[in-house]
Amino acid sequence: xxxxxxxxxxxxxxxxxxxxxxxxxxxxxxxxxxxxxxxxxxxxxxxxxxxxxxxxxxxxxxxxxxxxxxxxxxxxxxxxxxxxxxxxxxxxxxxxxxxxxxxxxxxx
Amino acid sequence: xxxxxxxxxxxxxxxxxxxxxxxxxxxxxxxxxxxxxxxxxxxxxxxxxxxxxxxxxxxxxxxxxxxxxxxxxxxxxxxxxxxxxxxxxxxxxxxxxxxxxxxxxxxxxxxxxxxxxxx
Numbered sequence: 343x344x345x346x347x348x349x350x351x352x353x354x355x356x357x358x359x360x361x362x363x364x365x366x367x368x369x370x371x372x373x374x375x376x377x378x379x380x381x382x383x384x385x386x387x388x389x390x391x392x393x394x395x396x397x398x399x400x401x402x403x404x405x406x407x408x409x410x411x412x413x414x415x416x417x418x419x420x421x422x423x424x425x426x427x428x429x430x431x432x433x434x435x436x437x438x439x440x441x442x443x444x445x446x447x448x449x450x
Numbered sequence: 451x452x453x454x455x456x457x458x459x460x461x462x463x464x465x466x467x468x469x470x471x472x473x474x475x476x477x478x479x480x481x482x483x484x485x486x487x488x489x490x491x492x493x494x495x496x497x498x499x500x501x502x503x504x505x506x507x508x509x510x511x512x513x514x515x516x517x518x519x520x521x522x523x524x525x526x527x528x529x530x531x532x533x534x535x536x537x538x539x540x541x542x543x544x545x546x547x548x549x550x551x552x553x554x555x556x557x558x559x560x561x562x563x564x565x566x567x568x569x
Contacts (some may be wrong), residue, residue, distance in 0.1 A: 343512070374553060376554065376555030376556075377555075378495075378555065378556075380495075385545055385547075385559035385560065385561060385562055386487075386495065386545075386547075386556070386559060387559075388555045388556055388557050390555075391554040391555045392553070392554065397555070397557065398557075429494065429495055431495075431497075431555055433553060433554075433555070436552060436553050437483055437485075437500045437509060437552075438497075438500070438509060438511070439485070439497040439500075440497065441487075441494060441495040441496065441497060442494070443494045444494045444495075
């Protein structure tokens, strides 16, 4: 089973600044990686798939990068609504999936 | 617009089974796979398995094999997830989610169903 490890567990950033979240796979997943945002009491929301493709309606300040085993989600000019928990998900052996344990992005 | 509407909260005793439904609308039900994901309070997301509503084919995460069954009723565009031999650790919010294509994440999510396992 592919294990996804996210870092850091918690990231404190000021509004208007840039946040960079990391996700590492235990073996190569090519570009078969998605990112989600989850706010308290809500279902997750798809942000990025294919490692770098923004989902419909996702603002351009969200960008994904990486391939193989190392991935990043970058959020520029953080807005108040961006503070949430973020999860990566691999689907290299589609249609099976694995999530990372999440990174909480909090206001500094 | 695409909507996935799940059944309401459940309280079950240890050893019992629970069956959660997920009614799809806004698209052709048989076009998108349905996945089930759970989340214990304060914890991360855990993928449980998938079902192709067209063929009925399923695939389950190893952790749940033998305890989970995913089915559907195409006449009412509804998918079901049944989890048996419940224990306290199964207390969680259960989500259905669908993907609008292969090799991409889950575009659409249900609102979640809280299942509480308690004696």
